[in-house]
Amino acid sequence: MWIKRIILFVGGLFVMSLGVGLSIKSGLGVTPISSIPYSLTLASGANIGITTIIFNAILVFLQIPILKKRFKSKRLLQLINTVMFGYFTDLSLWILSPMPGLPLDVNFTLLIVSMFLIAVGILYMPANIAPLPGEGVVEAISLAYNKRFSKVKVCFDTSMVVLSLIICGLFTSDIFGSVNIGTILAAIFIGIIIRYLTELYEKITGKSITVVNKEN
Numbered sequence: 001m002w003i004k005r006i007i008l009f010v011g012g013l014f015v016m017s018l019g020v021g022l023s024i025k026s027g028l029g030v031t032p033i034s035s036i037p038y039s040l041t042l043a044s045g046a047n048i049g050i051t052t053i054i055f056n057a058i059l060v061f062l063q064i065p066i067l068k069k070r071f072k073s074k075r076l077l078q079l080i081n082t083v084m085f086g087y088f089t090d091l092s093l094w095i096l097s098p099m100p101g102l103p104l105d106v107n108f109t110l111l112i113v114s115m116f117l118i119a120v121g122i123l124y125m126p127a128n129i130a131p132l133p134g135e136g137v138v139e140a141i142s143l144a145y146n147k148r149f150s151k152v153k154v155c156f157d158t159s160m161v162v163l164s165l166i167i168c169g170l171f172t173s174d175i176f177g178s179v180n181i182g183t184i185l186a187a188i189f190i191g192i193i194i195r196y197l198t199e200l201y202e203k204i205t206g207k208s209i210t211v212v213n214k215e216n
Contacts, residue, residue, distance in 0.1 A: 013081065014088045016121030021092030022114035024048075025099055026107040029180030031118060032157035032187050033134040035164035038178040043171035049090035056082035059133035063140040070143065077130035085132070111182045118186070119193040123201070157187050 023030045030038050037051040044051070060078045064071050102110070122132075131139060138156050142149045161179055169175040201207070 019117030
């Protein structure tokens with residue numbers, strides 16, 4: 001049972017990283033949670049896998065002061081997710097590296113495909129192993145301050161976009177280096193895609209999908 005869950009989890013991480021890779025290749029902006037690592041990559045020239053690992057590790061440890069005594073050691077499993085996701089992001093970009101520059105309409109197609117892949121990746125991962133650090137910190141805030149997860153998620157994603165704009169504005173020649181129309185579309189539509197895919201799955205199988213671990 002656990003072997004199957006681990007395989008599903010790792011598979012979900014890879015599918016998500018492939019979605020991130022496609023969003024980067026589209027040149028139309030990455031998802032809000034990936035915008036900070038990509039901004040750091042553009043600003044420093046560091047490998048995006050490294051910046052992804054560093055940023056997500058910070059999000060994991062940030063949950064300790066947020067939850068305080070409610071923080072459980074199981075949440076440290078997110079560090080494993082962090083390393084794998086960073087590696088898979090690099091791997092996905094390497095796989096996609098032969099892809100040439102494409103016209104705008106094709107880039108929009110890549111963006112749409114990337115959003116579906118990210119949504120599928122999120123649904124593919126069993127939530128009771130460990131949340132991704134982005135969802136983990138949102139979950140921690142919602143638990144600590146008794147706020148709705150969806151509202152905290154909107155505020156968190158918005159802050160990521162603003163911070164990305166600041167980083168690119170200060171340290172690169174293009175303030176919209178990581179944030180573009182695709183970032184806004186991803187923030188709006190990935191959640192919608194997840195909702196409809198969940199409803200479709202439940203209609204077909206009669207089973208429900210838990211995206212976020214509710215345990216604190």
